[in-house]
Amino acid sequence: MSRGIASVAVAAALLLMLGACSDQPTVATPPSPANELQLDAIGPAFAPKCAGVTVTPEQDPQQVIDQHPAATTFCFSKGLHRITSAIRPGAGATLASSEGAVLTGSIPLTTWRRDGEYWVARGALPAAYELKGQCEDNKTNPCRPGEQLFVNGKHLTRVMSRDAVKPGTFFGDYATNAIYVADDVRKLDVELSRTETAIDKSATDVTITGLTIEHFASKPQGGALQVGTGWKVSDNEVRWNHAVGIMIIQGDKAVLQRNVVADNGQLGIGQYSSAGVRITENLVTRNNTDGFWIADWESGGIKSTRSSGEVSRNDIVANRGIGMWSDIAEYDRVIKGNRIKDNAADGIRYEISYQAVIEQNTVEGNGFGTGRNSGPSLWDGGGININTSSEVRVTGNLIRGNRNGISIQSRTRGDGPRGRYVLRDIVIESNQVVMDSETASTGVVENKNSPAQDGAITFSRNTYRIGDQQAERFAYRGRTMTWTQWQAAGFDKDSVSS
Incomplete structure (x- = not known):
């Protein structure tokens, strides 16, 4: 799973690759934003040093926040922080990291079993819920459910029936609470996004x-x-x-x-x-x-x-x-x-x-x-x-x-x-x-x-x-x-x- 420094480097490389526009307009001369942005000041790897109450990956951040007054600074330490419910900071609070903290809403899936031509993990999906949204595919509407599946950091494409599963895709069956994939993923890093929100707009001036x-x-x-x-x-x-x-x-x-x-x-x-x-x-x-x-x-x-x-x-x-x-x-x-x-x-x-x-x-x-x-x-x-x-x-x-x-x-x-x-x-x-x-x-x-x-x-x-x-x-x-x-x-x- 990549982290902030690598991704920001890719972002900077993208901006440099796109470059400034070579043709200059005769009447109008709009600037190239890429030339003006400070590329070394984009993204979490370059956030200012954090000084405040430490939140480690092992801690529930909401419990730490609730133990301190409003307007406190909370410094998330390096590592993967699994968020199981939305964080609700108080007014004036700061949630920060200068160490590369990653807040994730996913859970690992490890209990894969063979089921005919598929591999299946059971018990990880939430109960079925009301769906909304308009998809490019307006027949099966695969964009509507919220959960995503990642295998070794790669985002799999959702399909809407078990018969449609092939390499690089997955199917989530809410009726039987089962997730189907085509490949043997037992020795791979498999993550299912599960929590809806990382941080909630619970207060002002955060x-x-x-x-x-x-x-x-x-x-x-x-x-x-x-x-x-x-x-x-x-x-x-x-x-x-x-x-x-x-x-x-x-x-x-x-x-x-x-x-x-x-x-x-x-x-x-x-x-x-x-x-x-x-x-x-x-x-x-x-x-x-x-x-x-x-x-x-x-x-x-x-x-x-x-x-x-x-x-x-x-x-x-x-x-x-x-x-x-x-x-x-x-x-x-x-x-x-x-x-x-x-x-x-x-x-x-x-x-x-x-x-x-x-x-x-x-x-x-x-x-x-x-x-x-x-x-x-x-x-x-x-x-x-x-x-x-x-x-x-x-x-x-x-x-x-x-x-x-x-x-x-x-x-x-x-x-x-x-x-x-x-x-x-x-x-x-x-x-x-x-x-x-x-x-x-x-x-x-x-x-x-x-x-x-x-x-x-x-x-x-x-x-x-x-x-x-x-x-x-x-x-x-x-x-x-x-x-x-x-x-x-x-x-x-x-x-x-x-």
């Missing part, structure tokens, strides 16, 4: 730093680490949990900084009903390992709902879903200076929400793996997707080599807390949009009941690289257009293309 949090059986939309009001979460690694790695729930003014959030089953970071949150300088990568619906159900990098705050200078890379998604009544949102690269669905999606600034991001190579028969139309997004939102300014971004460039969508979406969801006051200016041979188009799409109103969208002072000037790389009012036709329709009259 600090979490220097911890590795892994193998928690969080349910869909639930976090392995749940963050509350005023929390500071920095220099942690949160990985290989079933649903959301870090979930901010009614956590006003929380700060997430310099964390590695990787390989979680549904989503890297979630934010719900939380104002003034800062998510900055994190590496969020390879999330949605358990097959949640890639295009439209909270899978991928970061998703926020009914919240506000800043998402800045993060690397949001290679997630199987949307890179950064604001959805439903977001407001006063700033998405700035991030590198958002190679995510399967949209790079940035701003949907049925209000005031936002999306600026100086590098958005590259997104939207090529959305699944479920998604195609190249602007309805499926790509680089930056603004969907039925108002007062959104998109400026100074480099948008290059995505499935689509900039997608503006107008739909019928009802009312929200700050008025009707409608496409209005959208300003797209001073961006560079590179549409190579694999990019479909940039433009506006509407459903018939909600056409975009004249003047609702302004494209201005942008620079496009489209190659063939006669190619139809733009779309409006249900038709594709050349650059000349796009300008004649009233867009980008002071912009340039090459």
Whole structure:
């Protein structure tokens, strides 16, 4: 089982390998977040020295916490801390490690027996429970149950019947409380994630730093680490949990900084009903390992709902879903200076929400793996997707080599807390949009009941690289257009293309 130092080294190598973008935009020059991040300050291996009450792997951390007053610092010593129920810190407490502590929600499985062509372990599953979630496979829905199985640290894929078990997969039968695998694992390290949550948002102003949090059986939309009001979460690694790695729930003014959030089953970071949150300088990568619906159900990098705050200078890379998604009544949102690269669905999606600034991001190579028969139309997004939102300014971004460039969508979406969801006051200016041979188009799409109103969208002072000037790389009012036709329709009259 790998530990924080090795994983952080891999993260740093990934950032260096991705490197800065080689092409400099003519109008806009967004920074490369990878150049700005301090790579030696990311992750648990580099957390500050911890001084406080020691918690050893042999101790129940909740018992230690309950024996001390609020605002105490608890130092988790090196080793594997098996967490059997969510830790509930008091107000102002610090949970930290400078020694490489790993909090795990898994239990070892050792009692394997032969059962025909399978190997089976019995008695480790919880009782059957209500399932939720939308999966990419919407017939057997394997993403819904929370438990994961790891063999020598390798994550096995869940299947939903014993007959479907083959090497690299497992089946959990809740009716008989049995886990089936295809290979003889008796001499291997086998772990079953079992505990749902590592740390609960039980109090305000808690600090979490220097911890590795892994193998928690969080349910869909639930976090392995749940963050509350005023929390500071920095220099942690949160990985290989079933649903959301870090979930901010009614956590006003929380700060997430310099964390590695990787390989979680549904989503890297979630934010719900939380104002003034800062998510900055994190590496969020390879999330949605358990097959949640890639295009439209909270899978991928970061998703926020009914919240506000800043998402800045993060690397949001290679997630199987949307890179950064604001959805439903977001407001006063700033998405700035991030590198958002190679995510399967949209790079940035701003949907049925209000005031936002999306600026100086590098958005590259997104939207090529959305699944479920998604195609190249602007309805499926790509680089930056603004969907039925108002007062959104998109400026100074480099948008290059995505499935689509900039997608503006107008739909019928009802009312929200700050008025009707409608496409209005959208300003797209001073961006560079590179549409190579694999990019479909940039433009506006509407459903018939909600056409975009004249003047609702302004494209201005942008620079496009489209190659063939006669190619139809733009779309409006249900038709594709050349650059000349796009300008004649009233867009980008002071912009340039090459």
